[in-house]
Amino acid sequence: MASSSSKADPAPEAGVGRTVNRAKTPSIGKIGRASAPYLLILPSILFAFWIIGYPIYDMANMSVHAVNRFGKTAAFNDFANYQRLFSHQLFIGCLIRTLVWTVFVVGGTVLLSVPIALILNERFYGRTLARIIIMLPWAVSLTMTGIVWRWSLNGQFGMVNATLSSFGLQDTPVEWLATSTTAFPILIAIGILVSIPFTVTVILGGLSSLQADIFEAATIDGATGWQRFRYLTLPLIRPFLNIVLVLNFIYVFNSFPLIWVMTQGDPANSTDILVTWLYKLAFRYGELGIASALSIVMFVILLALTITYAALAMRNERSQA
Amino acid sequence: MEKPVRKSLLMWLLLSPLVIVILFPFAVMVSTAVKPRVEVLMYPPSWLPSEIRLQNFADMWEATRLGPAVLNSLVVSIVATVLCLLVAIPAAYAAARMEFTGRKLFRQFLLVTQMLSPIVLVLGIFRLMAKMGFVDQLPALVLAYVAFNLAFSVWMLQAYFQTIPKELEEAATLDGASTVQRLRLIFLPLAAPAIGISAVFIFIYCWNEFVLAMTLLRSPEKSTLTLQTFSLVGGRYQVEWDHVMAATLVASVPVAVIFALLQRSLVSGLTVGAVK
Numbered sequence: 001m002a003s004s005s006s007k008a009d010p011a012p013e014a015g016v017g018r019t020v021n022r023a024k025t026p027s028i029g030k031i032g033r034a035s036a037p038y039l040l041i042l043p044s045i046l047f048a049f050w051i052i053g054y055p056i057y058d059m060a061n062m063s064v065h066a067v068n069r070f071g072k073t074a075a076f077n078d079f080a081n082y083q084r085l086f087s088h089q090l091f092i093g094c095l096i097r098t099l100v101w102t103v104f105v106v107g108g109t110v111l112l113s114v115p116i117a118l119i120l121n122e123r124f125y126g127r128t129l130a131r132i133i134i135m136l137p138w139a140v141s142l143t144m145t146g147i148v149w150r151w152s153l154n155g156q157f158g159m160v161n162a163t164l165s166s167f168g169l170q171d172t173p174v175e176w177l178a179t180s181t182t183a184f185p186i187l188i189a190i191g192i193l194v195s196i197p198f199t200v201t202v203i204l205g206g207l208s209s210l211q212a213d214i215f216e217a218a219t220i221d222g223a224t225g226w227q228r229f230r231y232l233t234l235p236l237i238r239p240f241l242n243i244v245l246v247l248n249f250i251y252v253f254n255s256f257p258l259i260w261v262m263t264q265g266d267p268a269n270s271t272d273i274l275v276t277w278l279y280k281l282a283f284r285y286g287e288l289g290i291a292s293a294l295s296i297v298m299f300v301i302l303l304a305l306t307i308t309y310a311a312l313a314m315r316n317e318r319s320q321a
Numbered sequence: 322m323e324k325p326v327r328k329s330l331l332m333w334l335l336l337s338p339l340v341i342v343i344l345f346p347f348a349v350m351v352s353t354a355v356k357p358r359v360e361v362l363m364y365p366p367s368w369l370p371s372e373i374r375l376q377n378f379a380d381m382w383e384a385t386r387l388g389p390a391v392l393n394s395l396v397v398s399i400v401a402t403v404l405c406l407l408v409a410i411p412a413a414y415a416a417a418r419m420e421f422t423g424r425k426l427f428r429q430f431l432l433v434t435q436m437l438s439p440i441v442l443v444l445g446i447f448r449l450m451a452k453m454g455f456v457d458q459l460p461a462l463v464l465a466y467v468a469f470n471l472a473f474s475v476w477m478l479q480a481y482f483q484t485i486p487k488e489l490e491e492a493a494t495l496d497g498a499s500t501v502q503r504l505r506l507i508f509l510p511l512a513a514p515a516i517g518i519s520a521v522f523i524f525i526y527c528w529n530e531f532v533l534a535m536t537l538l539r540s541p542e543k544s545t546l547t548l549q550t551f552s553l554v555g556g557r558y559q560v561e562w563d564h565v566m567a568a569t570l571v572a573s574v575p576v577a578v579i580f581a582l583l584q585r586s587l588v589s590g591l592t593v594g595a596v597k
Binding site for chain 2: 036112131132137139147158251256260283302305
């Protein structure tokens with residue numbers, strides 16, 4: 001009856017009909033309605049607590065207890081694991097390299113991605129093809145990218161040396177990944193290369209949201225191309241740049257496969273960053289106490305970065321609403 | 322606006338260094354994968370082989386036991402994608418459509434878990450799986466992949482769901498549609514593209530994942546494709562690079578093609594989901 005009347009009656013009436021209808025249903029329906037959203041999100045929360053939350057708790061617990069190499073925890077040990085971590089001879093080096101790695105990869109990526117996005121935002125022949133090519137490294141797994149570059153950079157048979165020498169840019173072949181002065185810069189360059197697609201995508205999203213008329217107005221007012229970029233484009237895509245900076249910072253800080261596949265931190269730990277060292281501590285040297293302490297330290301750093309990101313994202317959402 | 326030829330040339334010229342560096346590894350893969358083995362380790366190396374040996378792929382497929390690895394990767398990726406969507410869709414629906422206390426907290430919770438990477442938690446995850454007796458079992462990988470894709474999927478889906486007009490569903494309710502009918506006939510068809518895009522992202526993540534596979538799997542017959550390919554290179558004195566490059570080609574090309582074909586919708590999906 002309610003449905004037939006709601007079709008004929010004007011809208012406000014229909015609304016009343018609905019509330020009456022709801023009021024008539026017993027209180028079970030009400031409880032069901034109130035608990036429905038919680039039931040819907042419950043599986044995802046349980047999953048996250050099970051597979052992500054428990055390991056964090058477990059490692060935090062392990063990091064403040066004495067622990068043997070098989071993972072059996074004993075007495076609380078006054079943060080000795082953290083002391084051993086911070087005083088470890090490799091810790092400072094890995095920390096500094098992680099910072100260098102993150103700052104250079106993220107900085108290089110953003111500096112290159114802005115002009116690339118500007119180019120891809122122009123209209124020109126073959127733009128779709130150009131976009132597809134530039135997105136390609138994103139689709140290929142970092143493991144495969146690392147393997148192919150490792151072969152390409154091989155001192156004797158690699159195509160990098162062959163190409164450089166065929167253009168007369170090089171006299172003697174270089175063992176890129178086995179030389180401590182070249183290995184890390186090469187890794188940074190490849191890190192930049194694989195971070196470009198995502199970054200360009202986000203910046204392009206920002207550029208395409210800009211209105212053309214303000215640029216036309218600025219041109220009529222005599223603004224040069226550089227001025228338009230500096231005083232219009234850059235401030236307007238600022239929120240997108242912020243997000244890309246924070247997200248890349250988090251991704252690159254955690255980046256493991258490239259370095260693991262190409263050098264495993266060699267030669268002589270000169271390319272080890274915190275994540276690769278962490279993996280060695282945990283699964284090669286059996287230093288579970290130090291490894292769990294390091295995991296927790298990194299988790300805290302990530303949490304701080306994430307809160308920054310969440311604040312930025314929320315602010316964006318508000319300004320868009 | 323017109324697209325003059327000269328401008329197009331300039332644009333391509335500006336992009337050319339990057340385009341070359343991006344295509345370089347693909348050229349190396351193809352070149353090495355079809356070379357006769359003696360030419361792979363020949364000095365100085367050359368781009369063009371004396372003959373194109375497609376037989377390399379067949380040899381590689383046998384010698385590296387890539388078939389089972391491809392199968393493992395397919396099974397793990399598909400099961401993880403389906404499971405992840407089954408958990409994520411209801412949560413995203415609630416986050417997008419329902420008012421409830423703690424909604425904001427849930428969204429913040431999503432943002433935070435989205436950022437956690439497996440490598441930082443890998444020791445704890447290994448211990449958890451060991452405790453549950455899942456080490457060297459493919460389900461361990463499925464569970465971990467679902468967990469690490471959930472936040473991203475829920476976030477992206479709820480951003481999409483918000484763009485689907487509520488009024489359609491409300492009209493259906495007025496016309497007497499039950500909740501199930503409303504979801505099945507109105508909401509899900511409209512949400513299908515978003516769900517499809519999320520599925521592609523989850524699948525690619527699983528297909529390409531390395532750290533968890535390396536940590537949780539032990540026996541070679543359980544290896545996924547990335548792990549199996551890595552094992553051809555890692556810790557070996559003699560690396561058969563023609564086989565390795567053929568394997569990387571087999572692993573990368575399907576995903577790259579999917580990505581290229583769906584580029585436009587993937588990118589728009591990501592800008593709705595990740596940036597918003």
